[in-house]
Amino acid sequence: MTASCKSETPPPAEDEDEFTEYSSPVCYLHEFEAGRLNAVELDVRIKRIYDAPEPSDGFRVLVDRLWPRGVKKEQALLGAWARELAPSTALRKWFQHDPERWGEFQARYRMELVDRQPELEGLRQHARRQALTLLFAAKASKINHAAVLREILLER
Numbered sequence: 751m752t753a754s755c756k757s758e759t760p761p762p763a764e765d766e767d768e769f770t771e772y773s774s775p776v777c778y779l780h781e782f783e784a785g786r787l788n789a790v791e792l793d794v795r796i797k798r799i800y801d802a803p804e805p806s807d808g809f810r811v812l813v814d815r816l817w818p819r820g821v822k823k824e825q826a827l828l829g830a831w832a833r834e835l836a837p838s839t840a841l842r843k844w845f846q847h848d849p850e851r852w853g854e855f856q857a858r859y860r861m862e863l864v865d866r867q868p869e870l871e872g873l874r875q876h877a878r879r880q881a882l883t884l885l886f887a888a889k890a891s892k893i894n895h896a897a898v899l900r901e902i903l904l905e906r
Contacts, residue, residue, distance in 0.1 A: 792877040794903050796896040799885040803827040808881025811873065813896050815839065818887035828885070829876070835869055837895050838862055847890045856898050863902060874903055 793808070799818045803810065809829040812818075815836035837845070837859050845855040863870065876882050882903075886896040 792874065792904055793881040794873075794877050794900050795881065795883045796891075796894075796900050797883050797885055798889075798891065799826060799887050806881060807883040809876045809879075810883045810885055811876075812885045813899055814885075814887050815842070816887075821887075826885075832869060832873070835863065835866060835873075835899060842895075847888060847893060849893060852893045855893075855895075859895055859898050860902065863899075870903060874906065877903065 795807070797807065799812060799814075799821055803826070807827075810827055812826065812828055812831045813835050815833050817823075836842075837855075841855070841858055841862065845851050873882060884896040884899055886894050888894040888896075
């Protein structure tokens, strides 16, 4: 293709919304298939269930297999409890939040989630509409399954 699909229009003024004008529907489709149109950015966060709920949390999903100790269901303000996305009991017990096992844990957990694409896509759909906060009970805020799950959701 020698010509650009974008029409020659001046840039928008500062107070105008920025948009791209295309010369034909075919050009629009070409840009869409190439992934160059503005994709919806997913706002996926992770947070300890023990931290106070905030309006900015958006849709709150507990991603632990077990209910966290000391947390009342009414106070958690959950949109969902996705037990099926938590690591298996065997994997959780093997990992024990040992930093030396973090790399292997990530690989094993990703393998467990291969068959959970419908559930993952459901979370992505929520994240396209509003902020999505994945809640976990672990004390380790950086090396836990919610961090891996967040990465997986943002990969697509």
